[in-house]
Amino acid sequence: MVRQSTRPPGDGRLSRALGDPEFGRHFTDHMVLIDYCETGGWRDARVVPFGPLSLNPGSAVLHYGQGVFEGLKVYRHADGHLRAFRAHAHARRFASSAARLAMPELPESLFIESIRQLARADAGWVPHQRGASLYVRPFLIATEAFLGVRPSREATYGVIASPAGPYFADADNGIRLWLSRDYSRAGPGGTGEAKCGGNYAASLPALHQARANGCAQVLFTDASTRTWVEEAGNMNIFFVFADRTLVTPPLSGAILAGVTRDSVLCLARDMGYRAIERPISVEEWRAAAASGELREVFAVGTAAVITPVAGLVGEDLLIETPPPGSRSVASLMRAELSSLHHGDRHDRHEWMSDLGRADS
Template sequence: MATTAAAEMTFSRQPHPAPTPANDRAAVLADPGFGKVFSDHMVSIDWDEGRGWHSATVGPRGPILLDPACAVLHYAQEIFEGLKAYKVAGEGIALFRPEANARRFNTSAGRLAMPEMPEDIFVQAVTELVMADREWFPPVDGGSLYLRPFMFASEAFLGVRPAKQYKFLVIASPAGNYFKSGAPAVSIWLSSDYTRAAPGGTGAAKCGGNYAASLVPQAEAIARGHDQVVFLDAAERKWIEELGGMNLFFVMADGSLITPPLTGTILPGITRDSLLALARAEGLTVREERYAFDQWRADAASGALLETFACGTAAVVT
């Protein structure tokens, strides 16, 4: 679906009738973990065929009323994003590349036959929430305010077609370490029974179904004492693709970096893109090419591979 013309929206602001007391907020911010606690407010914007984007509000975070026939509950027409805001010197607040998230959000929307959102309105929406909940930044090392914009089909209709009504929301969660251990290294398990995505599918879209499909292999990895699962390609079951929610990089002994290419089955990570740009700016050789699991094992054994790391908005570089 085509995007509406770029324009600034007017947001109505509804004060929270009972915001979290300062002492209670300080207690949870001392050790927020990841995705466990949420700030007081949320952003909501509606879309329908006749009016486009409308009814933008910043108000108290709370339950959403849905009809049992709501299309997202039956056909999973839903997408989301993840980005972070950080406290900077003085009283400043910075968002990390929100325009890139806005572009990826629209790419995902196009793949799932959903309406695009003008990039400036997307950025305005997350900025509105950050300003409303600017007291929710955790004072821990590496702490940030994790922002979760998402959109779902809200029309009550059981026919199989793109919905005619959608709801866009943004919620925020103070974030500490993604992994419970907080360790500089994590253990991963290779899934030989499951794949994350297939050619022609939705692997490059940030939609909930991709993550739901990764939960069984992720649970198997954890049951075996590992932190994450790594997936192979669906066609040959030999090429490394990505973890359940992170891109992979391989640091070679010759000073180069290898990362799997974006072939439609891998999410185009914004942290991945940022690291590629930084590496090239530093004069490093970067190779976006397929890397086989057998080659990974051989290079690790021979010393040709020095290190492997994963990256993503939530886990940063691990």
Template sequence: MSFTVQRNPNPLPEAERAAALANPGFGQFRTDHMVRIDWTPADGWGPGAVLPYGPLSLDPATSALHYGQLIFEGLKAYRQPDGSIATFRPEANAARMARSAQRLAMPELPAELFLESVRALVDIDQAWVSDAPDASLYLRPFMMATEAALGVRAANAYSYLLIASPAGPYFSSGVKPVTVWLSTEYSRAAPGGTGDAKCAGNYAASLAAQAQAAEQGCDQVVWLDAVEHRYVEEMGGMNLYFVYGSGADARLVTPKLTGTLLPGITRESLLTIAQDLGYSTDEAVVSTEDWRAGNASGELTEVFACGTAAVITPVGHVKSADAEWTVGDGGPGPVSMRLRKALLDVQTGQAPDPHGWMHRLS
């Protein structure tokens, strides 16, 4: 499977790229190229192309702009100790993107085409993959309906695109716990909805609650179930974990997948890593009462969120409309930090990869 390549005639000069890589932040810069593959009912997925990064030309009646047929993924490529570049579990991203496409009545991109698009883009833009500690190249695959049509129906044309952005350490001055707001006014997803799909509309619908959390002096919103507003689901766009006990006897619990939670790849990977490290794990329903009572008794010692961008983000303080409390001592917990290091070491090639998660790109 090959991609045609049209090199960018005006790539960012080397000195400017070096400056960007020295302080990339997250999402501030884009690499010189992107991938595009188009789909039509007659031809299916057309030939893949690596193109210069640039604006898209869209008809004002483009279906995605009106009816929200837009899905995306997020994964990272890491420079390895031998200079090669590898990405973490891309086949899992390909599978989740296919599930999201199915839920939004969009064509499924074959996994091999997804994987080859990642390889093709990283190959041409590999100079953007830094070897600095905790640095990576964030990859954003997305698919949208491109037919110009105002009828409410599944579109008859789609484009898959892949762009990339250098990323530095999520916590530039050390891992910092966040304060969270338990949202009872808004819901992220409801049974039968799109909660387990990674679609743009889910994130647009989250912004008002995030703004409310900020008004309460919180960094993030914690979503509860849509029916009773009692059961913990996610933090912002990340999955949550609860740690009971300490040391070798620590037990990790993450809210079980009910169809309203996004099945996070980092979440799933941490279940495996925790078991590798000797911790017991469980996927269960966790209520806000459980959280508060476990914290008060000392049984609940740590809480953290997990996702591609930060890997693990400790939760240090909780606020709600009628209560607030500090988790543990308010700092990053030892189990959370051990898990974070273990996963990052696999991703960056500092530790063995017993589960075959890393996919070499170049």
């Protein structure tokens, strides 16, 4: 991968970003770009200064929404190396999302190398403090200029990055979710399992309702019956029962296959919990909370990591969840993931990808 031009860290910008790494607000000095055309495949991989993209107004992404993205995190370890959490899993999901939108699939090796190149070019932007990371955002957009409904024959892959602290302020005490009765995130046969912008744009009116009702995020239920729990905004959701069972809704094609979701299922089983995927309804949530059988609810995602859910709010509905304690499953999972992220524990599942020394 060619570094066409580089520049030193942005001094004042860098110190401000690392001093207050508000999620997604500050961008590093460089980005990766790779072009694609149907006849020539992937070409011209390069690291360039971060800046605006030049797009033809007729580009397919602007008219037909052909675009996908990913989100993963890079951590600085005590040995001086930078490591990405589950980069290969993100690469596979990125390819799957691209296929769902009839876009070219980026080879896994090229995905990993693009992350490595950007992380090393902007190593100074990777935070040192515990709980902070470099959030990396790969994306793929259709760039062929035409006005006709068919897959684009041209695309651009890019990677940008941003120092990131906690996604939710004061999330230790839990967030409240708003039960959306008016909107659905995705339906059967739709794009719910793909990480594409349209899914998130369609969720924004519901998020507006949530915030108007004092909630941080939305709980989406199935589009057909409005009965079954699906996702908590941009996060997967877990329920912890008194018998040491963890339950999360199954992947139905309408739910994003979260990498953190998969990690929690794996770690829970390592810790001796019964971790299962099965449908769970809002009514079961209400009844189990009332009986005391339900001990915890928490949401998971790359950005939010592990976030306790304090309650579910809706029109004529309030379900309170017991406050998380220091020995809650959410706390244990967050501590376990943090230890892996920062290199304090043996990486028995080989989830951390070594990107090289920060100073090399």
